[in-house]
Amino acid sequence: MNAGSFLWIFIGLVIFNFVFTTVLEYLNDKNWKNDIPNDLKDFYNAENYLKAKNYKIERGRISSISSSLSLIISLAMLYFYGFGFISDYAISLSDSIIIQSCIFFMILHLFTHILGIPFSYYSTFIIEEKYGFNKTTLKTFIADNIKGLIISSVIIIGLTSLAVFVIDFFSAGYWLWLWIGLSLFMLFLNMFYADLIVPIFNKLTPLEDGELRKKIEAYSEKVGYSLKNIFVIDGSKRSSKANAFFSGLGPKKTIALFDTLIEKHSEEELVAVLAHEVGHYKKKHILFSMIITIIQLGVMCYLFEICMSFDLIANALGSSDMNFHIGIIAFSFLYSPVGLVIGILMNMLSRKNEFEADKYAKDTYDGVSLELALKKLSVDSLSNLYPHPLFVFVHYSHPPLLKRLEALSK
Numbered sequence: 289m290n291a292g293s294f295l296w297i298f299i300g301l302v303i304f305n306f307v308f309t310t311v312l313e314y315l316n317d318k319n320w321k322n323d324i325p326n327d328l329k330d331f332y333n334a335e336n337y338l339k340a341k342n343y344k345i346e347r348g349r350i351s352s353i354s355s356s357l358s359l360i361i362s363l364a365m366l367y368f369y370g371f372g373f374i375s376d377y378a379i380s381l382s383d384s385i386i387i388q389s390c391i392f393f394m395i396l397h398l399f400t401h402i403l404g405i406p407f408s409y410y411s412t413f414i415i416e417e418k419y420g421f422n423k424t425t426l427k428t429f430i431a432d433n434i435k436g437l438i439i440s441s442v443i444i445i446g447l448t449s450l451a452v453f454v455i456d457f458f459s460a461g462y463w464l465w466l467w468i469g470l471s472l473f474m475l476f477l478n479m480f481y482a483d484l485i486v487p488i489f490n491k492l493t494p495l496e497d498g499e500l501r502k503k504i505e506a507y508s509e510k511v512g513y514s515l516k517n518i519f520v521i522d523g524s525k526r527s528s529k530a531n532a533f534f535s536g537l538g539p540k541k542t543i544a545l546f547d548t549l550i551e552k553h554s555e556e557e558l559v560a561v562l563a564h565e566v567g568h569y570k571k572k573h574i575l576f577s578m579i580i581t582i583i584q585l586g587v588m589c590y591l592f593e594i595c596m597s598f599d600l601i602a603n604a605l606g607s608s609d610m611n612f613h614i615g616i617i618a619f620s621f622l623y624s625p626v627g628l629v630i631g632i633l634m635n636m637l638s639r640k641n642e643f644e645a646d647k648y649a650k651d652t653y654d655g656v657s658l659e660l661a662l663k664k665l666s667v668d669s670l671s672n673l674y675p676h677p678l679f680v681f682v683h684y685s686h687p688p689l690l691k692r693l694e695a696l697s698k
């Protein structure tokens with residue numbers, strides 16, 4: 289093997305990823321059926337069903353333009369040794385290897401962030417607006433971009449500094465310490481997501497006393513699930529689409545219902561959605577997926593240390609020596625096929641868990657209310673009712689609506 293062969297491996301992987309994604313998107317597009325499924329006849333008319341189709345097509349178009357652009361940039365960066373060039377530049381600015389790596393990643397981060405702005409602008413203010421979902425004002429959009437950029441930069445600089453320090457300090461066998469550090473960081477983020485990150489973007493208010501709260505508390509008492517932190521989040525600030533999220537572990541468990549969800553669903557439907565989420569806890573899905581993620585991080589750190597020992601790989605990217613940031617870039621290319629396979633396995637597990645959580649909600653609360661909630665959610669968000677099975681297999685973390693309804697009505 290020489291540096292040239294590694295370069296062609298990188299190029300091959302980038303092209304493979306692009307072709308693979310594009311073929312799947314194409315199959316998924318072709319799979320659309322014009323007849324409205326029986327289960328959903330009461331929820332759709334010909335007009336909004338056609339709207340759902342067009343929404344999907346428009347979103348597909350913008351995402352394929354964005355992935356084509358990213359293909360061209362990746363190939364150009366590889367072929368013209370762009371990564372090596374930026375690395376040399378970063379190294380020329382400072383003697384500290386920590387600062388060098390931070391500068392390198394910040395240049396790439398700023399570049400991709402700025403490049404992404406027109407796409408997210410178009411998607412928010414043109415597509416989502418046209419289909420009546422958008423509630424974001426230009427002011428919120430700008431504020432989101434600035435806040436997002438600051439938070440991601442803090443995380444990038446923090447993690448990079450820590451990693452470069454650990455690698456420099458241990459010089460061999462550092463993968464173990466990287467693994468421990470990353471795992472702790474992930475757990476921390478998981479614990480405090482609702483306390484630290486969410487309030488930067490949204491307002492969380494405790495769910496007021498009333499019928500809904502009573503029903504939720506009665507349910508959680510019945511199934512023996514301690515539920516103290518129930519919040520309403522102002523999702524309507526950005527979109528009319530409804531959602532809910534659950535975060536935290538142990539006593540930090542938090543449930544946030546979007547105001548848009550509360551507005552559109554009956555109290556029974558909301559409790560059913562909640563019962564589904566409680567099912568994830570009760571069936572230990574949260575715990576298991578966390579353990580799997582931590583194991584996966586370990587494998588990544590181990591492989592990364594191996595990757596770092598090949599100077600040839602750094603040469604292939606146009607850098608004369610291996611260093612942390614060049615190692616990360618090389619690793620992200622080389623790991624992509626492994627990541628794809630692991631992602632597919634994780635999605636398979638996740639889809640199985642979704643069926644289990646649905647069943648839990650049906651057994652402990654009410655299957656019909658959950659069915660109703662799922663139908664409304666899907667119709668309201670104009671989701672694709674007929675995704676291609678292969679697309680589902682690769683990308684879907686949740687089973688398609690019709691499959692969930694089928695399982696629920698069994």
Ligand SMILES: [Zn+2]
Nearest residue numbers: 564568642645
């Ligand atoms: Zn779920």
